[in-house]
Structures are given as structure tokens and as C-alpha cells.
Amino acid sequence: MATIIYSLKQYKSKRKPVEGLLLLFLYLLFSTSCGRNDETQSNRVSEAPMLALKKTFSIPIDSVTSNVVAAYDYLNSNKGEYFTFLNRNNNSIYYFNLNTQKYDKVRKFENQGPNGVGDFNTTTRYMLKGDSVIFYDRQYMRLVIVNDDNDVVSKFNFKEVKESPYGRLGDWMILEQDGSFNFSTSAVRLSYVEVIDLPDSLEMTYNPRTQEYGKAYLPLPAIYLNKKWITEHLFYHRAHSEKDQRSVYSFPVDENIYYKGSDGVLKSKYMGSDKLNSIESMPSMELAMDFEKKLKYYFVQGRYDHLYYDPYRDIYLRFALSPLNENKFDMNDPMADTSAYDQMIILADNELNKIGEFQNDMSMALTVFFRQDGIYIMRRAENEDELIFDVYDLEN
Template sequence: MKSILNCSTSLLLILIISTGCQSRSTIDNYIEPELTHTLKKIGEYEIPVDSMTATNFLHYQYLEEDGIEYFTMLNSIKQEINLYNINRKELAFTIPLSFEGPNGIGNLEGFNSGYFIHNLDSIFILNRTRRQLFLVNGESELINSFDSFRDTSLPSAVIAPFAPMLLHDNEAILLNIQNGMKYGGRNKSYRSDYAMKVGLENRDYNYFLSYPDVFTKGTWGFDLHRISWAFDKESERIAVSYPLDHNIYLIDFDGNLIESIPARSEVIIDAESISKSQLKSKTGASEYYFSQGKYGKIHYDPIRKIYLRDCIPGLSLDKQKAGVTKLDRRLVILDKDMKKTGEVKTSSDMRLNLFFGREGIHQHVPTANEDMLKFELYDYVSINK
């Protein structure tokens, strides 16, 4: 038995309020607050890996279990989850994931199939190709599976660093990938099912979340529709970030809007619609995407109680053709009250992979060395410190 919330009052509220917050006058009247904090590099470290471990990982998660901090990642070469002891800087153990058989979860190839470790006895695996969510234990034994994702007329769920899963009140809360819309034309409206809640006992599933009104003003292609979110479990709220929107939207775990907050950077200039010639060109869509300023992943650090929003400026076509990759990329920092306290430059020109441990903010640093995972460690400090 399934129940679908096609359009709730809260969703309409999100759209109405976001329309007001995105008016041109609001953007032009934005006043940058005084910045009081920054990120200070306090160290770096490396973790050795073997030749059968992919260092260009897509899926990862920080985990603390029994007082031990782990960096976990999905090793695509062997389809296993590797758990590294951060303190010892070494591989602790692996959790192999079967392709077939009684514990099989299929092939996890692709960007949007991922995992969420609730604890070492409850590990959720999303196979987006099969549209199934699996629950396995630390011995890789299949405990349960959920097939409610198989309705192909609806957006399908994703678990990824930009869209982590949350477990709350025996429900799985997941973001859905951006389908069910036009990429080569303007969408006059959007559906209200870009997130979902799945009952792990009753197997009911409800849908919520739509796009703010700024998205109805142009044609944006596929990638500029990618939503990111982050959870504050203590306050029971979700921070939702859209690539084209200067605001962050706080919603509760039922999808009700709490407030919208300006969280912008000067390096993000309002995007322009993709042209018809770019849509027809083989390289036009990717050139357009890289040329537009956009907001990427949003993170929440539950230890320092701050939000970090990735801000990626556009790269002109001339610079793309010249092979330029260096960007003036920023991280906007907001405190627990959603006040902007800092904006820092980041050295990353690739995927910005962050996780948050007791010792600080960890940033993965891609290198040519395939035998090591390298990380830099940062602390959130007062500017005058």
C-alpha cells in the first residue's frame, strides 16, 4: 500500500516564499555581513591503499563506531566498502557486497548508486539501476530489501555525498534525482516529488520537495538541476541547496518550510539560459554547464555546528578551450543560526570531498599517487585567532 503526497501545503509554501526571495530587488539589496571566521589548515595525512583500491572514489562517509573514527568509501574495483581507521591511518576491514546469490545486491556501477552506514549492523545500499534499496549487516548478509522505488514514472532515489540518506523514526529519507522535467526547454512548473520518505516497517512512501521559482525563468539543461542537501539531526532540519539559487532552504523532516536564508558568494553570477545552438552541439551542454556559476554541495558539520556551501564560478569558453581549470572556488560558511560567518577559497578544482571528525574538517586531496589517499585537516577558527 503506498501513499503519495503529490503537492502539500508546505510545498506550495516553499515555492511561494522562494519566489519572493529570488526577486531581482532582493538580490540587488543583499548586504554582505561582517565575516568573523575562517578555516585554518592544521595538518595533513595519508592513508596507504593497495593496487585493487580506486583512489578516485565517488561515494564515502564518515563513521564513528565504538569510539573509533572511520573514513569509509565504496571501492568500485572490488565492489566493497573499505573502512579506514583515521587515527591509525590504515585499513581496518572491508565489507564485500555480493553481485548475485542470496545476498546479492547487483552491480553498483554509476554515479548515483551509493550506501549509508547507520551502524555496522545496519548498512543501506541503493542500487539505482535496479531501483532497489537493500539492508545488509556487517557480514554482508542481506537483511531486507525495498522495491517501492521501481515505479519508473516517478523520480528515482539517490544516495551520494551531495545527497546523503537519513534514518529517522524508522523511515529512510532520500533525495530523488532530477527527472520528470524538460532539460531542453523552460519548465513552467515542477513536480513535488524530489525527495521521499520510505517506511522501513510499513513500507509506505511519501514524496515532497520541489524547485524554487527561479528555475521557471529559463532553460538550464540537466546538471544545473542537481539538488544537494545536508541534515542537522539534533535540530531535525534539512538544509536544501539549489545550483541556481542564492538562498538555502531549511525544511523539517516532513518537508515543511522553516525559513529561507541568503547564503551567497560574490563569485556566483546569475546563470544564463542555455541556447538552442548549445543544445544542438555535441559539446554545447558541457561547455554551457562549466561556463555558469553555480552552487555545489552543501555540508553540515555536526561537531562544529556549521554549514559549508560549495560555490563554483563559471569558466568562460575561451578558458575552457585553453585548458584552464583553476577557479576562484569558495566555501561559504554559516553558523548554527544560519548566519554567514566566513567565505574561504578552496584549492580543489575537482570534486570537493569533505567529512567532519573530532580533530577537524577533513578534505580529500587528489594526487597522482595511486598508493595513497591524501587528506588535509582544517579547523573553524575566529579570523583574529
Template sequence: MRYKLITALLVSILLYSCSKNSEKNLKEISFSQVDVLQFKLDNETSGRSGYYSLIDFEGAKLLTFLNKKNNSIYLYSLEDQSLIQKLQFEKTGPNGVGEISGYLIENRDSIYVYSYNGRSVSLLNKNLEVVKRYSVISKEREVNPQIGSLRKMYKVGGNLILNSWGSQKEYYKNESYPKSILTFLNLENEELEHDVSYPAKYTEGVWGVQLHEVYHDLKTGTNELVLNFPIDDKIYIYDFENKLLKSEKVKNDIPLLINPLSKSQEKISIDLLSELKIIKSQKTYYFIRYINELEIYIRIINKEISEEDLNSGDLSKISFGESTLQFINKDFELISEVQLDKSYFLPSLFYNDGNIYIEKFQSDNEDILNFDVFNFSIKPN
């Protein structure tokens, strides 16, 4: 059911306040909640999927998400939030695809699904019959692509692009890194190629597993990939045609000073919870979205978690906190910022027709998936 929030039409954002940092000389931004969309979930589904994707499907805009519990992709109409179709995939047998980790829906008769555990990509037709299978097991190095909402699978030319940030077997061995972040699957000859290494900053200390995550988005107009690293203030652009990676400093911004787990060059041993607490005690860069229609980058910064939440022992409180949305133009100039509270599941964020949509955490009705809708405009100086 779709309904308007009357109060949101009358007042400006309170919890989602605009930031006008005089040191950065940012432009004023209007960022207001104008709507809430509600998608009804079945008894096999809960919110916070690991893979969301907004797609154009036969003339309609559909919000799709992965339900790992039943190995299905749900397709909802963005217009009226009705369930259009549920695609449920077999795990075994002639048309088995394993446990799905991500997908790419080109059209009704061309659906690619990826299985992390099976280390394979399967192409299926409209009857969910497997047309072809592709292995992503590398003969050159330990590569296991890890895709999701923040690093989707894309098709560029005759290649599938997969993010392989998890390919570095030993994250604590930081003397050097192979070119293994991106995996290119040639759909014609089924060969794999790899490219892009971690920035040199990663050799300056021990950063642990979680700060090695790499996020990407696609610039559809130029077929370039936009990359963002948690500890690096630069935005990276990968040129597929020439296989070149260039970095861009964000102008008008104050870079974050991010501390490693250790400044030693020696291997250290630390459990993931302790590592998470160290990471969440400081600001770090998160994922990036590119709005092709506006030629604007939206980069997310995770703000530090409060001492109370850090010491609460509650993993959800430690994992999710307040955030900053940075709006960066095509010339890599920071033009404005917006602050969001900790009530949002940011990996769900997408843009459509002038609005930003973000799933909101809610526990009062587990049968409903809520998306708050924000309209925004940046005022000229």
C-alpha cells in the same frame, strides 16, 4: 602513514587564502593546513570515490568510501589510516544487491546499500546476508533516486531518505515541476512518498540537466534536511515532522547572477559537453555541509573556469576549478569565506574535531589517497 607538514605550521595559507570582501563586511578567518593523512589503497582501488562517509563505528571514527569497481565499501581508521575492514557485496544470487551506488552503515549488523540500476535498497547483517529488500520503483511517477557524497542516504525515524533529483524525466520541459525531489521509504510498510519541488526560478528559463542537481545534508540535532540548488541563492530547510519546506536568504551576501542555457520557454537540444562549458563559464552554487557541533553551514561555490581551460577539450580541466567556501552561521548570516585552488576533490569534504578534511588530487602515487587537513577559526569583530 600520517605526517605533519612543518611549513604549514609556520605560515598561513597561501593557495587557500582568506577572503575579506569589504562589500560583504566579512569576519577574518584563520584557515591553515596542519596535516596530511594518507590512506593506502589496494590494486583494485583508485581515489575520487562517488560516496564518502565519516561514521562513528564501535567507538572509533572511520572514513568509509565506495569502490564501484569491486562493489565494496572500505573502512579506514581516521586515527592511524589503517584499513579496518573491506565489505565486498555480491551482485547476484540469494545475497546479491546489484551494483552499489551508496550506503548507510548504522552498525556492524545493520548495513543499507542502494543500487541505482537495480532501483532497490537492501538491508544486510554483519555476515553480508540480505535481511530485507526494498523497491524504490514509484507507482506515481518516474523516480530514480541518485545518491552520493553530496546527497547521502539518511535514516530519520522509520524512513530512509533518498535524493531523487534525477526523477524529472524531461529537464527541458520547464513549465512546472512535480514534488519529487525527495523520496521517503517507509521501512515498516515499504511504501514510498515524495515531496519537494524545484523553486520557481527554474521556470524562468531552460537550465539543462546539470543545473537541476540538488544537494542536501542532515541537521542531526533537529532531523531537518538542508537543501541547496545550483541556481538559487537561498538555503532550504525541510521539516520532516511537519513536511514543510522553508527558504532562508543568506544575509550579508551578494547573490550570484546565473544565466540559463536559454531564456526561452521552448525546449532546446544541446549536448552535455557544450552544456557543461556554458555552466562552467560562470559562478554557480554547489553543495552544502552542516556542521552540527558548531551550528555552521559550509556552502560551496564553483568559480568560473578560465577561457584556456574551457577551450582545452580536457574534460577534467573543464569539470574541476577553483572554489569558494562560505561559512554561514545558524542565523543564515555569511560570516566569512575561504578560497581554494583547483587541486581538491571537494565532494570528499568532511569535518571532524575542529578540522576540515579534503581529498587532494595527486598523480605521483596512485596507491595513496591523500587528505589535506585544515584547522580554522573565525575571529570575532
């Protein structure tokens, strides 16, 4: 069985650091920013089948673009095949042609006026659907849809209703066959919570034509019940297969993944890793009030992370982070030293049976997309003027 090894030299980001410790924590936590690497990293296999590294792929970026991509979408249309990403510094979406390896356009959007979509920020997400772009700003709970001419054709403010989309992780918005949207939502609005009753729904639906909204059945797993948790342990990832019209769910503390069967009942299957032990609930509410203790509590335990569905290989990928070495814990940059933890990519087939694990500590789980020729996973790069993707495929 082949093992592929590559190394990266130690480096330190030249970009201006994020101001404020809390903002820095959130930035690192959900964007997995570039960091230092003191040891050779490897792609190691724990079970067959494995992912084989085919090539690396580079996308150049300009001086106003960050090499940490928080909002992106892959587009395959009759005009070409694109990796698109949002740039909050100039309220634009960049269209990089994956075939010609050149930018075809930079699409700028107004922030004010009748066709204003607001200022892009770290909470802004978007999705390309046909000739439309669907924006959701999590901070202001605002959904905006524009057409091919950037004219606003629909706008809805979820502050006016009791429920609002969360719009952060995985397939946060799914377009239903009736034209309505299914959104992921959050289990809690506070920074911590004691789960006494499992919420009956972590999803909501919204129809932009009728402006009707409602809940869709998805409770928290029973593993959360009668325990105290910080908010970060309650976020979930969702992967949707349009072919099967099936959504699959991954929760940070649960080794199982969940899916809705044809009867609408929520079912589970094992998709865990031996690299993770049981994740302990929060011992006291006082811990949540101490930022340093909360940060350490979260990172040293590890977690299950992003979940993706690959429509070309008909498989699921679930990222998992082992507990972080407590002696190497750096409060100012917890994920910088990649020798302090293991990052696993767990594979499952279409029936959601686990088929293998693959380790790459340099992967950036936030940015992954799929093409016919491979699985594109962004990795940490020392050059701040490009985005680097490792391209994998299932080994024959």
C-alpha cells in the same frame, strides 16, 4: 589575518582515461577527477572568520582502488573511528581506522544469489547505520539492506513505483525517527526541461518495514520558473542536522539556501558568493542537443556545489565554483586547469547566517567528512597511491 599557501607541481594522471566523451563528462562533472595544475594555488580569505589549515592527512590505497572516491561514509563507533569507502572494482567496502591509520578490514559483498547486492558501479551509494549497510543503486533503482553478516534483510525495487530516489548528492538518504527513510529525488528525468510548473516535491519517503512510500514537500525554487534548464542545473544538494532535525538545501543556480522551518514552510537565506554572477537559463532546447555547446554553457557560468553540515563546529559549508575562463576551457577535461576558475567554501553558522568565505582551488568538494579535530577535505594529489585530505579548523 593569516593566509596559508601551498603549491603542487604539475602532474598528469597515469590512470587509464575514461572511454567515451559523455562518460568522461559525467565522471569529471560529478567526481571532480585529478587534473593538471600549472600555477601555485592558495587558500585565501575573502571574509572573516576563516578556516585555518592544521595539517594534511594521507590514506594509502592499493592498486585496484581509484583515488577519486565517489561513495564513502564516516563511521564513529565503539569499535573505532573510520573513513570507509566503496571500491566498485572488487565489490568491497574498505574500513580505514583513522586513529591507528591502518585498514581494519575490507568487507566484500556478493553480487549474485539470495544475499547478492548487485555489482557496485558509479551509481552505487551506501550508508552505515548501526550493524546494517544500506545500499542504493541509482541505475537499477534498487535499495538493499544487509546486516553485520552481509545477509540481505530487506530489498526493494523502486522501478515498481512511480517515484524513485536519486541518491547522488549530499545527505541523499536521511533516517527518520519512525524508522523510515527520506530520499532526495530528481526534478527531471530528461537531459533538459522547460520548467512551467514547479514540482511539488523533490523528496520521497520509504518505510522498509511496511514498504510504504510517499512524497515529502520540497518544490524547486521560484528562480527556475518559466525557464529552460539542463538537468545538471536542477540537481540539488542536501545537508541534514540530526541535532536540529533540520534539512538545508542548495541548488546550483541560486545564491540562497533553503530550509524547512518548524511550521513546515520552506524558507531561504542568503549564502552566496560575489565570485558568481547570475546563472543564465538555457537559451534554447537546441543547445542541449549539441554536446560541446552544452558542456561549455554549463562550465563557463560556474555554479553552487556541495553543501555540508559540520556537527562538531555547528556550521554549514557550501562550495561554489566561479565561471571558468572561456579561453582556458578544455572540452576533454574542463576542470583540469585550476587556474581557470576559483573555488570558494562559504561558511554559515547554525542560524544559517553567512559568516565568511574561504578559497581553495585544489579542494575536491565531493569528499568531505568531519571529526572532532577538524574538517577533512580531499584535495587533488599527484600521487595516485594515496588519498590526501587537508584538515581545517575555524581560526580562534
